[in-house]
Amino acid sequence: MAVASLVLGILSILIALFGFGSLWWLGPVLGIVGIVLGVQGKKDYARRGLAQAGFVCSIIGTVLSLLWYVACAALLGGLMAWAF
Amino acid sequence: MLSVEDSISSVRPARGEGGDALGLQLGNLVIPYYGLCIVAGVSAASLAGWAQTKLYRKSFDDLITIAGCAGLGGILGAKLLYLAVSWNHIDWARFWTDASYLSALMSGGFVFYGGVLGALCGAWAGGKIFRISIRDYVQLAAPCIPLGHAFGRLGCSLAGCCYGIAYSGPGAVTYENSPFAPTGVSLFPVQLTESVLEFVLAGLLFLYTDRHIGRPKHGLEIYLGVYAAFRFFLEFLRGDERGEYLGLSTSQWLSLALLMTVGAYAAWNICSRRRERRDNG
Numbered sequence: 001m002a003v004a005s006l007v008l009g010i011l012s013i014l015i016a017l018f019g020f021g022s023l024w025w026l027g028p029v030l031g032i033v034g035i036v037l038g039v040q041g042k043k044d045y046a047r048r049g050l051a052q053a054g055f056v057c058s059i060i061g062t063v064l065s066l067l068w069y070v071a072c073a074a075l076l077g078g079l080m081a082w083a084f
Numbered sequence: 085m086l087s088v089e090d091s092i093s094s095v096r097p098a099r100g101e102g103g104d105a106l107g108l109q110l111g112n113l114v115i116p117y118y119g120l121c122i123v124a125g126v127s128a129a130s131l132a133g134w135a136q137t138k139l140y141r142k143s144f145d146d147l148i149t150i151a152g153c154a155g156l157g158g159i160l161g162a163k164l165l166y167l168a169v170s171w172n173h174i175d176w177a178r179f180w181t182d183a184s185y186l187s188a189l190m191s192g193g194f195v196f197y198g199g200v201l202g203a204l205c206g207a208w209a210g211g212k213i214f215r216i217s218i219r220d221y222v223q224l225a226a227p228c229i230p231l232g233h234a235f236g237r238l239g240c241s242l243a244g245c246c247y248g249i250a251y252s253g254p255g256a257v258t259y260e261n262s263p264f265a266p267t268g269v270s271l272f273p274v275q276l277t278e279s280v281l282e283f284v285l286a287g288l289l290f291l292y293t294d295r296h297i298g299r300p301k302h303g304l305e306i307y308l309g310v311y312a313a314f315r316f317f318l319e320f321l322r323g324d325e326r327g328e329y330l331g332l333s334t335s336q337w338l339s340l341a342l343l344m345t346v347g348a349y350a351a352w353n354i355c356s357r358r359r360e361r362r363d364n365g
Contacts, residue, residue: 025190029159036152039145040214066126067119070106070243 002041005054008034012061016068027065034058106243106263118239125235129228132290136224140299146214150221151228153210154203161202162194169195169327169334197338200308226303227289230311234282241275248272249323264324274321281314305346312342 012031015023038055042048107116133151137144167174167189178185211218240246244262251272259265289303316339319326326333332340 023187025187029156032152032155032159036149036156036210039148039152042145063123063126066122067115069119069122070116 001037002044002047002051002054005034005038005041005051005058007054008037009054009057009059009061012065013057016061016064024065024068028062031058031062031065035062117242118245121235121239121242125232125239128235129232132228132231132286133225136227136290140220140224142220142224146216147221147225149214150207150210150216150218151225153213154207157206157209158199158203159194161205162196162199163190164202165195165198195334197335197342200342220299223300223303226300226307227286227292229286229307230282230289231286234279234286237275237279237282241273241279245324246275247323248274248321266323271323272321274318274323277321278314278318281318282311285310305349308342309346309350312339312346315339316343 008030012027012034015027015030034054035058038051038058041051041054044051106118107114108120130151133147134144136142137147174189175185179189180186207218207222210216237246241257244259244265247259247262247265248257248271250269252270253272255273255276256270257273257276258268258270260267265271285307289300289307292303292306293299293301316336319333319336319339322333326335328334329337
């Protein structure tokens with residue numbers, strides 16, 4: 001869980017910073033999963049440090065991903081429906 | 085007519101392209117006000133959740149786990165309900181073959197009430213998976229939901245989305261540079277009104293404790309019932325496209341369904357308590 005949390009945290013930071021074309025919506029999802037796994041990973045004392053790092057990276061990734069939202073998503077949906 | 089990708093890219097953040105009216109400009113980077121408000125809301129809700137766990141001697145780690153699962157369920161629920169509502173407008177052939185089309189669909193379009201239902205299912209699933217008793221945590225976290233949402237509505241107000249009907253009385257707002265609200269039209273500040281109501285609701289829920297057990301007992305039910313009631317009326321003051329069926333918007337129908345569910349649960353609760361009292365003599 002600790003390793004998975006760290007990997008997901010780093011991925012969410014990279015996606016938040018660089019977007020990777022069509023993947024930017026994955027940033028908050030990966031970040032939140034990383035946070036949950038990081039918290040659970042801290043229960044394993046042998047990998048507590050790794051889990052803590054994953055937890056912190058996932059929080060940073062989630063926050064950075066959320067920062068890029070421009071408006072209420074429901075409205076984005078409205079715009080999309082209009083575009084069809 | 086815009087393509088789906090164009091419509092989304094027109095409201096996505098500008099990175100390194102100079103400033104616009106939607107956000108703070110730091111060098112050649114624009115940070116949207118809406119995103120800042122969302123981060124402020126999540127931070128405030130997390131801080132409040134931490135304070136609640138300290139006050140009622142619960143594990144903050146367990147609260148984060150439940151909140152994370154609820155967040156994932158919320159995203160999934162809001163997206164699924166959006167896809168269900170927009171079913172006829174979606175080009176399903178492109179959905180599976182065109183990555184940019186899929187991304188545009190996944191990036192935009194969430195329905196709040198789908199998020200509420202999904203969050204409840206996510207919290208329940210998280211409790212089962214990680215063996216956490218969610219009953220107390222859901223009640224402790226209830227005030228954090230309107231607190232975070234209140235900041236989100238402030239973001240809507242700054243961005244100009246979810247705008248109100250034309251109105252020229254006290255407190256009216258006029259947007260000049262918003263890509264969402266009509267330019268130069270005096271509007272009812274419905275986003276600010278909802279934000280203030282949510283702050284008040286959050287404050288009242290923080291103060292609420294059941295006098296018999298010394299901690300919140302029905303915080304979530306109170307939140308859902310009160311929110312559904314004022315959302316129903318605020319929908320009449322919304323000026324953006326809401327969708328309509330039999331004279332009411334989709335959100336109003338969902339508000340009525342939620343009110344009836346909460347009402348039925350409260351009635352069942354009262355009846356079972358009376359029966360219990362009668363049985364105990």
